[in-house]
Amino acid sequence: MRFSAFLVVWAALRGARGQDGDVQVLEPRNFKDLGAKRVKILYEPMLVPGMMDETTGGMADFDVVDAPMPCHDCLITGFLPSLQFEDGTVANANTSMSLHHAVFANLNRTDTTCPDWEGERFLAAGNERTALDLTLGGTRKAGYYVGRHDVGAVVMELMNEAMDPRTVRLSVEWEFLGSGVADGFDVAVPLWLDVTGPCGSSSVDVSGEGDVFDVTMSPPWASPFGGDLLVMNGHLHDGGVRLDVFVNGRRACESVARYGESEGFVVPPSGSSMDSGMHNHQGGGGGEADMVRISSISACHNLGRVEPGVELGITAFYNFTEHPGMQDRQGGLEPVMGIELVHIARPWQEAVQDYLAGQMAS
Numbered sequence: 001m002r003f004s005a006f007l008v009v010w011a012a013l014r015g016a017r018g019q020d021g022d023v024q025v026l027e028p029r030n031f032k033d034l035g036a037k038r039v040k041i042l043y044e045p046m047l048v049p050g051m052m053d054e055t056t057g058g059m060a061d062f063d064v065v066d067a068p069m070p071c072h073d074c075l076i077t078g079f080l081p082s083l084q085f086e087d088g089t090v091a092n093a094n095t096s097m098s099l100h101h102a103v104f105a106n107l108n109r110t111d112t113t114c115p116d117w118e119g120e121r122f123l124a125a126g127n128e129r130t131a132l133d134l135t136l137g138g139t140r141k142a143g144y145y146v147g148r149h150d151v152g153a154v155v156m157e158l159m160n161e162a163m164d165p166r167t168v169r170l171s172v173e174w175e176f177l178g179s180g181v182a183d184g185f186d187v188a189v190p191l192w193l194d195v196t197g198p199c200g201s202s203s204v205d206v207s208g209e210g211d212v213f214d215v216t217m218s219p220p221w222a223s224p225f226g227g228d229l230l231v232m233n234g235h236l237h238d239g240g241v242r243l244d245v246f247v248n249g250r251r252a253c254e255s256v257a258r259y260g261e262s263e264g265f266v267v268p269p270s271g272s273s274m275d276s277g278m279h280n281h282q283g284g285g286g287g288e289a290d291m292v293r294i295s296s297i298s299a300c301h302n303l304g305r306v307e308p309g310v311e312l313g314i315t316a317f318y319n320f321t322e323h324p325g326m327q328d329r330q331g332g333l334e335p336v337m338g339i340e341l342v343h344i345a346r347p348w349q350e351a352v353q354d355y356l357a358g359q360m361a362s
């Protein structure tokens with residue numbers, strides 16, 4: 001994520017309206033009895049330059065301010081991101097188009113781990129497209145609270161490994177509940193843990209590293225409040241094998257990366273029609289064998305209650321011998337990431353009081 005670029009664009013566009021997304025109504029999965037709703041929102045089309053583009057090489061950043069939120073004065077309980085072409089087919093490694101990252105921020109809030117960030121980072125996805133279910137299959141009453149006047153933004157980086165520019169759209173399935181029926185629910189508060197630090201750039205330069213290395217967030221981050229550690233979702237780049245989360249120095253969660261579990265995550269051999277014989281961004285193998293991308297990163301759920309002052313830390317493990325890293329156009333290695341987005345469940349009253357206090361302070 002290019003946070004600094006995001007801030008500049010956000011400042012330039014402040015007050016501007018994004019386009020309305022297309023909305024499709026789906027069947028909710030949990031808490032139907034409480035009136036849960038599920039919608040798929042298609043975000044605005046983005047033209048991603050081809051990999052021969054001089055300035056971008058096919059990597060492009062897109063920032064959408066005032067991105068449509070699924071609801072207001074409500075609890076978001078589920079999130080399922082994807083990327084698609086204009087004809088509705090899925091865009092992924094097998095069609096030479098990757099969702100490097102998408103980060104949703106609530107511009108009306110202050111980020112808990114990095115108050116300097118413009119907005120609260122509340123949901124994120126890499127190309128692995130991890131689904132988030134804050135209700136743990138309907139067994140837990142919790143959701144991310146969106147206020148009546150909250151404004152969303154989404155920061156994306158997309159990678160086109162075909163020759164021609166192509167248009168794609170981010171799609172997100174959201175599940176949510178109106179706040180009126182949310183009695184007895186906890187508020188899921190997002191905590192952004194990052195090996196580059198809570199306010200870091202997220203990008204780790206690996207040019208000085210060997211094939212096998214790990215990166216640790218230092219120091220760990222001390223939470224001002226307690227709650228239930230509800231969900232931990234990790235994000236790594238290719239070459240990543242595992243992310244560990246430490247609670248007061250003790251390993252509490254291992255997020256394990258798996259590769260190429262389905263055809264969408266298998267890069268076509270070079271010389272295929274999509275590739276036209278160009279090298280793609282992944283190193284090693286010379287294009288002879290199928291190359292696989294990260295297809296899932298396991299999440300951790302229900303890790304128990306923690307008290308205020310609890311220290312949360314993460315370490316990301318990479319092994320380029322097992323899985324080659326992404327290469328830039330000069331043949332060097334692209335920077336990598338190690339991020340764990342933790343949602344901690346707090347009692348409704350306590351969390352909302354903190355939100356209101358934060359708004360008055362800003």
Ligand SMILES: [Cu+2]
Binds near residue numbers: 001235
């Ligand atoms: Cu990333």
